[in-house]
Amino acid sequence: MTEALKTGATIGILGGGQLGRMLAVAAARLGFRTHIFEPGANPPAGDVAHALTTAGYDDVDALTAFAKSVDIVTFEFENIPTDALDVIENITLIRPNREALRTSQDRLVEKQFLESLGLTVAPFADIANAADLEAAMTTIGAPSILKTRRFGYDGKGQSRLRSADDAAGALADMAGNPAVLEGFVNFTAEVSVIAARSPSGEVACFDPGENVHRDGILHTTTVPARLSAAQRMDAVLLAAKILNALDYVGVLGVELFVTPQGFIVNEIAPRVHNSGHWTQNGCAVDQFEQHIRAVAGWPLGDGSRYADVVMENLIGDDMDRVPELAKQRDTALHLYGKADVKPGRKMGHVNIVKRPS
Amino acid sequence: MTEALKTGATIGILGGGQLGRMLAVAAARLGFRTHIFEPGANPPAGDVAHALTTAGYDDVDALTAFAKSVDIVTFEFENIPTDALDVIENITLIRPNREALRTSQDRLVEKQFLESLGLTVAPFADIANAADLEAAMTTIGAPSILKTRRFGYDGKGQSRLRSADDAAGALADMAGNPAVLEGFVNFTAEVSVIAARSPSGEVACFDPGENVHRDGILHTTTVPARLSAAQRMDAVLLAAKILNALDYVGVLGVELFVTPQGFIVNEIAPRVHNSGHWTQNGCAVDQFEQHIRAVAGWPLGDGSRYADVVMENLIGDDMDRVPELAKQRDTALHLYGKADVKPGRKMGHVNIVKRPS
Structure with missing residues (x-):
């Protein structure tokens, strides 16, 4: 596919979690239909998609029918079995490409790749x-x-x-x-860069966000991150280097440790990223739409930030706070419609917008 | 229903056009499922809904099954046949209420109602x-x-x-x-107030927007409208008076003519309104979510404006401008996924965000 997808075209999404759900909504905003492929029952993305296939990644018939029903395929997570990708790629284009997936599916390969670009890893x-x-x-x-x-x-x-x-x-x-x-890296902060690249090689990055984790799970992302202008530039150039090296199409998340000696790349994710959820309430075009635009061969949108935002994940019993959060000023709720609350399960997030003073 | 709807509940929406589509997305954002009832084939809202019933408003069996499958019913347009509403209301609650529909379905009744509140009409x-x-x-x-x-x-x-x-x-x-x-009213401007009221009587209004029409169809809405502080207050009090008089639950659009003698009410619409689309990119909670919150018995959200916005409708061949608009700075596209472009048909809109300087 070298032409841009036309409004009304169907984008296939592998994975039906909250990232697939928000990708589906973004695709709809541009007039696209989505078809979700997900092994699990009642996936969050199924509620906002034109079509849903419930089947395993080893179901060649289902994968074939899915691939034939869509105009292009993308994914919401990187751990898709290689055999499933082979079936799909015989029928239609997958974006981001297999090389990006291969690289990020294996921590060792990923670290060797990043080193080969001259980037620092732990x-x-x-x-x-x-x-x-x-x-x-x-x-x-x-x-x-x-x-x-x-x-x-x-x-x-x-x-x-x-x-x-x-x-x-x-x-x-x-x-x-x-x-x-x-x-172990002795870092002063963790930031992430949500970067996008189009088929024509156009690159756009959202403002870096500063991440705080709890129990190994992202807790908050705050934009702007506390970085100097030079650090911001470094972060963007570094992300662009990764995107270009992978001939990447779509959105990619890059997690960076901030150290006195410069950035250390923690990991990359070849997809929209939890630390980019703030863009839904701080930019004209958010990370989900940016990904869809890139995958569809559309021009990248204007992701420049027009408000400061703090994103906080709602995990497990945090759902009990929803009635209070719903009343809170400057607060945008994003819930994933998951039926069962479980400890450690991402149930939603909240973007707290700081209006210009 | 006196309790608030819980995440995971299903909201039925009568009408599958672009307003239903954007209501469905807002409902999903709060973790609700939606079920669309629409006589026409391939409705825009069907692409982002959990369920879709394609049937006429005279199909009692389909209406009955629809009403039984949902926890509450709302609508995206006011011209729903009374008989259909009777069938639904025997099974589940409709919000906004029948009185609001009855009043706004008939221009004569509406004008008499507005006069009875001491408001000025043409x-x-x-x-x-x-x-x-x-x-x-x-x-x-x-x-x-x-x-x-x-x-x-x-x-x-x-x-x-x-x-x-x-x-x-x-x-x-x-x-x-x-x-x-x-x-004919000699007005200097037309503004509209998008107002919301919850079951507990809480009222919230978005900032008034200033409307420009072309060929009888809304062309642009600009916020803030050029109004004095006193006029803004008048507009909000006037909207609240209407909502309270109707014991209204949901979002209601009020179109006002600005004249040297004060506001003249042009018309009211008991639903989300085209002139409120700017809220998608200027507020933490937009008109669609505000409507869903009210209908679901949730607290109204913070709809205060944190950016200036110009909304422009994309009508008919305006779709040819999409590739250019997609590249434009500060521009959020919202397309409705309608297959056929027709003259006068609303195909999408664009919100141009003016970042704080």
Whole structure:
């Protein structure tokens, strides 16, 4: 597909969670229809999509029918089985491309890629077994974090090592999965850059947001982040370098540690990102629409910030606060319509807009 | 229903046009599901709703099943047949209430209601036949406008009288339908107030917007409107008076003519209103969410304006401008996904945000 998608075209989205839901709404805002593919029942995105396929990623017939029913395919999460992508790619275009997915699906490959661009990452070592870990403990040492190479999110698949004594337990936590040991980075803040690139190579970044985590899950993102003008420029150039190297099309999230020696890239996510939710209430075009525009081959929109925003995730029992939050001044609620409240489950978020004084 | 609707509940919406579409998105943002009832095929709202019933308003079985499948019913337009409402109301609650619908479905009843509140409307006369019109021409005279009492919108069902010579032709245009003759008002501007009221009687108004029409259809709404502080206060009090008198629940649009002698009420619409679309990009809570909040029995949100906005409708061939508009700075596109472009058809709108300087 080299032409821009026309209004009325259908965009297929792999994954029916809250990111798929907000992508579907953004697509509708541009006059597109969406078709969600999701194995789980009652996915949040299904409520705002033109069509929903409920099937597993190993269901070749369902994947084939899905791919044939849409004009292009994108995704809301990076851990899509390769075989499923192969089926789809035989029929229609996937954006962002497979290379971006391949790179970000594996922490080791991702870190090697970032290093190859001249970017700084935390010290790391490939850990296949106890001997690897023992060797890495002499170079990287503790404190450090052992992470599975694949399928980790929101702090899952991670184990902290406070000393070498924790090594055996941490390795057991990996359950035999390939892992990476990451040295602990002494950072003053974590920021993220939500960056977009169009098929023609146009790049646009939203203002960096400053992230605070709780229990391994994003708690708040505040814009503007406390960065100097030079740091802002650095962050944008760094994100553009990643997008260009991957010949990327769509929105990509880049998490950066701020240190006195400069930025250290924590990780990249080849999709819209929780730390970009503030854009829904601070920009004319938000990250979800920016992603859809890029995927559809439309010009990127104006994502410049016209208000300061604090985004706060509503996790698990935070839903009990909704009646109070609904009354609160300058507050935009975004709930995901998930039926079951579970501890650690992202149920919604709130954007608190700071009006210009 | 006296309790607030819980996240996950289903809101039924009568009418599947762009207003229903944007109501459905707002409902989803609060975690509600929507079920659209619409006689026409491929309604814009169907693309973002959990469920869609395609059936006529005379289909009692379909109306019954629809009403049973939802927790409450609202609507995107006022010209819903009374019989259909009777069927629904036997099963579930309709908000806004029937009285508001009855009042606004008939221009004569509406004007009499507004006068009964001590509000000023244009001189008017009930026109059932040629004799009525002849009599009215001696009191109201020309220029004036003959309008059908029911089912008019976007300048449809209206005929201008430049002189008494136009009377016969204008009456013929009404095709025997009951009509109202309205005296021409010499106004300096038209503004509208988008007002909301909750079941507990809480009232909130968005900042008045200033409207410009072209060919009988809204062309632009600009906020802030050029009004004095005293005029703003007048406009809000006037809207609140209407809402309270109707024991109204939901969003209501009030169109006002600005004259040196004060406001003249042009018309009211018991629903979200085209002149309130700017709120999508200027407020933490827009008119669509405000309506859903009221209907769901939630507290009204903060609709105070944090940016200046110009809303422009995209009508018919204006769609050809979309590729250019998509590149334009400070511009938020809202397209309705309608398949066929027709002259005079509302295809989308654009909100141009003026960032604080």
